[in-house]
Amino acid sequence: MRRVAVLLNAGAGAFSGRLADDIRQSLEQSFQTHGVSCDIRLVPGQLLAEAASLAIEQAKRGEIDAIVVGGGDGTIRTVASVTAGTETPLGVLALGTLNHFAKDLELPLDIEAAVATIVAGRVVLVDLAEVNGEVFINNSSIGVYPYMVIDRERRRDRQKLTKWMAMVPAFFRMMKHFPRRRLRIRAEGWSMPYRTPCLFVGNNKYSTDLFSIGRRERLDEGALWLYVVKPRNPVEFFWMVWRLCFGKLDAAKDLDTFVLSDVEITAKASRLPVSLDGEIEIMRPPLTYRSRPKALRVIVPPEA
Numbered sequence: 313m314r315r316v317a318v319l320l321n322a323g324a325g326a327f328s329g330r331l332a333d334d335i336r337q338s339l340e341q342s343f344q345t346h347g348v349s350c351d352i353r354l355v356p357g358q359l360l361a362e363a364a365s366l367a368i369e370q371a372k373r374g375e376i377d378a379i380v381v382g383g384g385d386g387t388i389r390t391v392a393s394v395t396a397g398t399e400t401p402l403g404v405l406a407l408g409t410l411n412h413f414a415k416d417l418e419l420p421l422d423i424e425a426a427v428a429t430i431v432a433g434r435v436v437l438v439d440l441a442e443v444n445g446e447v448f449i450n451n452s453s454i455g456v457y458p459y460m461v462i463d464r465e466r467r468r469d470r471q472k473l474t475k476w477m478a479m480v481p482a483f484f485r486m487m488k489h490f491p492r493r494r495l496r497i498r499a500e501g502w503s504m505p506y507r508t509p510c511l512f513v514g515n516n517k518y519s520t521d522l523f524s525i526g527r528r529e530r531l532d533e534g535a536l537w538l539y540v541v542k543p544r545n546p547v548e549f550f551w552m553v554w555r556l557c558f559g560k561l562d563a564a565k566d567l568d569t570f571v572l573s574d575v576e577i578t579a580k581a582s583r584l585p586v587s588l589d590g591e592i593e594i595m596r597p598p599l600t601y602r603s604r605p606k607a608l609r610v611i612v613p614p615e616a
Contacts, residue, residue, distance in 0.1 A: 453586070
């Protein structure tokens with residue numbers, strides 16, 4: 313590892329004002345300590361894919377050895393969608409709020425430790441998933457979560473709230489209106505209708521155990537895990553969420569689960585809000601999900 317291109321989402325809160333300068337300086341010093349030259353680029357979110365494509369061309373010419381992306385899961389998803397299927401490895405700086413992808417890869421969250429991993433780590437192949445051609449690294453969902461995120465962002469724009477402060481009233485508004493979607497799952501020669509508040513699609517299996525809720529042990533099994541929520545009224549749904557939070561979810565009672573490589577979701581609605589790693593896209597059904605096994609080369613710690 314001699315030279316890397318570092319892409320940071322200039323629109324993210326972590327890179328505003330003096331904090332952006334502090335992060336840039338810390339990154340430069342950390343890479344320099346390991347004898348690696350880094351070209352750090354603060355890129356507007358809407359131009360990240362273009363910047364990643366230019367970096368791929370640099371890698372093909374031998375000008376850089378890896379692309380490093382810094383930000384949350386949405387930022388990583390954007391860059392991963394470009395590097396997928398190429399020979400260029402992706403290094404990850406976990407600079408988001410939740411950092412699900414980095415945690416599942418056992419990556420350090422500290423900048424200096426993350427740089428050390430990028431320099432001395434090993435490259436592994438992990439799965440991606442996609443819906444109607446849009447890539448996601450963690451999960452996608454239809455139903456209550458996109459509903460809450462849209463409401464949360466409206467509140468943040470109007471009231472200048474943090475994500476967590478805006479999500480609380482968004483949750484209670486969702487419980488009041490409790491949207492349910494009429495969906496049909498089609499896969500491998502069978503079809504099944506549902507009316508559900510939430511359909512969740514995981515890029516590999518998600519844990520529901522108390523101490524590892526929302527985590528994945530494997531990112532390379534080449535499977536989509538579909539979880540269809542059974543509770544059909546707000547009270548049942550609330551208690552399901554409570555059981556999930558305390559590690560007491562009854563999978564047989566609360567969920568229908570399917571393990572597939574590809575699946576089609578149809579709906580009567582002409583457009584559906586769909587979450588992709590926490591970001592919302594408006595899509596037209598049918599929604600065609602598929603797994604892309606071992607599509608992404610990513611740098612992980614030597615012992616991970």
